[in-house]
Amino acid sequence: MIEASAPAKAILFGEHAVVYGQPAIAVPVSDLRAFATAEPNDSGLRIAAGDLDIPVNIDAEPVEHALALTARLVLKALDVPAPAVTITIRSDIPIASGLGSGAAVSTALARALCMAVGRTPGHEALNKIIYEVEKIHHGTPSGIDNTVIVYERPVYFVRGQAIEPLTIGAHFTLLIGDTGKSASTRAAVASVRGLYESNLIVIQPILDEIGSVVEEARSAIKSGDVPAIGTLMKRNHELLQWLTVSSPELDALVTAAESAGALGAKLSGGGRGGNMIALVTDETCSQVEAALRAAGAVHVFRTEVR
Numbered sequence: 001m002i003e004a005s006a007p008a009k010a011i012l013f014g015e016h017a018v019v020y021g022q023p024a025i026a027v028p029v030s031d032l033r034a035f036a037t038a039e040p041n042d043s044g045l046r047i048a049a050g051d052l053d054i055p056v057n058i059d060a061e062p063v064e065h066a067l068a069l070t071a072r073l074v075l076k077a078l079d080v081p082a083p084a085v086t087i088t089i090r091s092d093i094p095i096a097s098g099l100g101s102g103a104a105v106s107t108a109l110a111r112a113l114c115m116a117v118g119r120t121p122g123h124e125a126l127n128k129i130i131y132e133v134e135k136i137h138h139g140t141p142s143g144i145d146n147t148v149i150v151y152e153r154p155v156y157f158v159r160g161q162a163i164e165p166l167t168i169g170a171h172f173t174l175l176i177g178d179t180g181k182s183a184s185t186r187a188a189v190a191s192v193r194g195l196y197e198s199n200l201i202v203i204q205p206i207l208d209e210i211g212s213v214v215e216e217a218r219s220a221i222k223s224g225d226v227p228a229i230g231t232l233m234k235r236n237h238e239l240l241q242w243l244t245v246s247s248p249e250l251d252a253l254v255t256a257a258e259s260a261g262a263l264g265a266k267l268s269g270g271g272r273g274g275n276m277i278a279l280v281t282d283e284t285c286s287q288v289e290a291a292l293r294a295a296g297a298v299h300v301f302r303t304e305v306r
């Protein structure tokens with residue numbers, strides 16, 4: 001049996017502004033993963049995920065499902081017929097919560113399908129395919145999710161440019177707090193677009209300042225200045241509040257984490273629900289985790305950035 005996987009991701013700095021050409025920083029969350037297994041069958045290519053069990057007709061148009069589209073794009077890129085396998089998807093990543101679940105599931109599926117036809121997908125080719133699939137989830141994605149998930153390494157990302165690896169001067173620990181409220185990234189991105197178009201004079205300086213925060217964060221991460229990273233997370237969260245993409249639940253978790261000793265905290269991803277991140281030390285980790293749960297987090301994940 002073939003098995004492939006892909007990690008979740010967290011955006012540390014720069015979400016939303018990245019759509020407008022500002023830089024952003026994201027890291028893989030390797031302990032939280034999506035998995036795809038491929039097993040031979042006698043009925044052609046099928047994809048099974050939870051309650052879903054769909055045959056994939058590679059000639060079908062229009063595209064009705066992100067997973068079917070992933071399979072079709074992979075087979076087209078490899079120029080091979082569909083193998084007779086069932087690909088079963090399983091994921092530990094909460095959906096619609098800013099952790100990149102859609103991109104991770106598609107990446108795991110694409111890898112399993114490549115392996116089922118005897119190929120090993122290169123990162124660059126795979127990244128292009130997953131970006132196409134991301135358009136279904138997000139409308140106009142910047143490409144940061146697919147990039148950090150496919151390459152599975154911390155990235156400094158600018159839309160349309162070659163990815164730059166991020167140098168990490170000192171390891172640090174993040175807690176990811178899940179509000180349990182799923183939220184549509186597509187809707188959040190569209191609403192920021194509406195604000196941008198109707199109020200450019202106010203919104204452009206906010207986007208520019210997020211860009212400056214990302215540049216400072218890149219230096220702080222490189223030099224291992226962990227307290228400075230925390231201060232910049234606080235600033236980034238305030239700027240995201242101005243973009244109206246926070247929510248009462250996210251703000252409650254951010255405040256709880258900071259009151260319990262986190263060096264900084266912010267929402268992560270599309271916002272309006274989903275997840276936030278808090279920067280903790282070995283000394284503050286357990287008290288911040290308890291505070292997040294008390295403030296309503298339905299899951300708390302710990303991840304090391306290294």
Ligand code: PMV
Pocket residue numbers: 011014015016017018019097098099100138140141142143144145185189268269270271
């Ligand atoms: O909600 P997520 O984790 O998929 O993050 C989306 C990040 C945005 O900057 C809001 C959109 C994008 O395409 O970059």
